[in-house]
């Protein structure tokens with residue numbers, strides 16, 4: 001292969017639900033439409049645990065090539081020698097077992113968020129990936145958006161806000177109550193925190209945890225509250241305050257399943273000694289940020305807007321990162337590292353523990 005040919009990642013899709021559709025459609029877009037020339041993607045197989053018909057329908061509906069193999073079980077997918085990396089898109093409580101199934105059958109994995117139900121399960125997956133020398137990443141797509149990377153460069157390398165002081169992040173969405181739906185059903189990992197709260201937590205991790213002054217030290221203290229859904233016991237609303245003593249910064253996160261956030265203005269506010277940045281777009285799909293540098297009296301100056309084009313859903317950037325890591329023989333990604341995922345899960349564990357919210361021993365266990 002000439003050095004200028006793009007590297008092709010060969011994907012298997014595990015679970016044919018709603019996000020798998022979006023991810024697969026993004027995989028099938030021409031990478032040059034986002035100015036990517038070094039990697040590309042091929043969807044070689046798709047698996048549904050429900051039926052082979054569902055997988056076949058998915059292949060058609062997403063526009064996969066007719067050569068894409070459809071399977072009626074996840075076990076068949078992981079035995080397919082053509083599959084190099086599996087995108088795991090089942091509900092939260094299946095991520096751990098589904099990812100183990102892949103890793104134990106020699107497949108690399110990009111697993112939907114939250115990586116697992118708790119940090120212990122995430123740690124175990126990273127150990128298995130290391131032992132088997134396989135690539136493993138949590139699909140926190142938000143981390144890979146050009147807007148996110150530009151914002152992190154601005155605050156961490158260019159230090160445009162000077163010393164960071166505090167961050168406030170929220171994700172609020174209104175979902176009609178349905179006891180069986182994955183968002184409300186504890187057996188499927190329901191609740192606002194793991195589904196939505198992961199994103200404001202990620203914004204705190206990308207800004208304060210990753211602040212060079214903090215050096216990826218876990219928060220020195222976390223205090224939190226929850227209101228649970230009476231019918232199923234999962235959290236409807238969660239809030240938490242994280243203190244990072246080492247850098248003397250503070251972050252607050254909130255999430256809810258009961259009201260919709262209005263994010264044209266902002267979902268995240270980052271403040272430092274020299275000014276403020278607000279982030280626009282959905283918290284999981286950021287579209288731009290606005291910088292307000294303080295004037296000589298310390299008041300916010302004129303807004304400087306930084307808007308970014310998203311030529312698709314925006315899930316291809318995480319997929320491109322996976323492809324580059326596979327090409328380079330890496331087992332862990334730098335932008336969404338195992339340290340980042342374990343730290344995020346540890347924060348979520350702490351919030352659940354403080355609020356007496358467990359998914360039960362069976363779902364919270366590991367196979368160690």
Ligand SMILES: NC(=O)C1=CN([C@@H]2O[C@H](COP(=O)(O)OP(=O)(O)OC[C@H]3O[C@@H](n4cnc5c(N)ncnc54)[C@H](OP(=O)(O)O)[C@@H]3O)[C@@H](O)[C@H]2O)C=CC1
Pocket residue numbers: 014015016017018019020047048049050051054089090091092094112113114139141182188195284
């Ligand atoms: N990155 C992002 O922006 C988003 C990420 N997600 C994450 O993706 C995961 C899936 O979410 P989403 O696609 O919305 O969910 P869906 O309910 O739409 O799809 C989940 C799929 O998982 C499979 N599945 C396997 N076992 C079960 C079971 N017992 N009950 C229900 N489904 C099962 C089914 O596929 P099959 O029958 O084919 O096996 C099902 O279609 C979640 O963990 C969520 O956090 C979700 C939305 C957005």
Ligand SMILES: O=C1OC[C@@H](O)[C@H](O)[C@H]1O
Pocket residue numbers: 173195196284
């Ligand atoms: O990851 C997600 O982002 C968007 C939400 O609507 C969805 O429930 C969640 O899983």
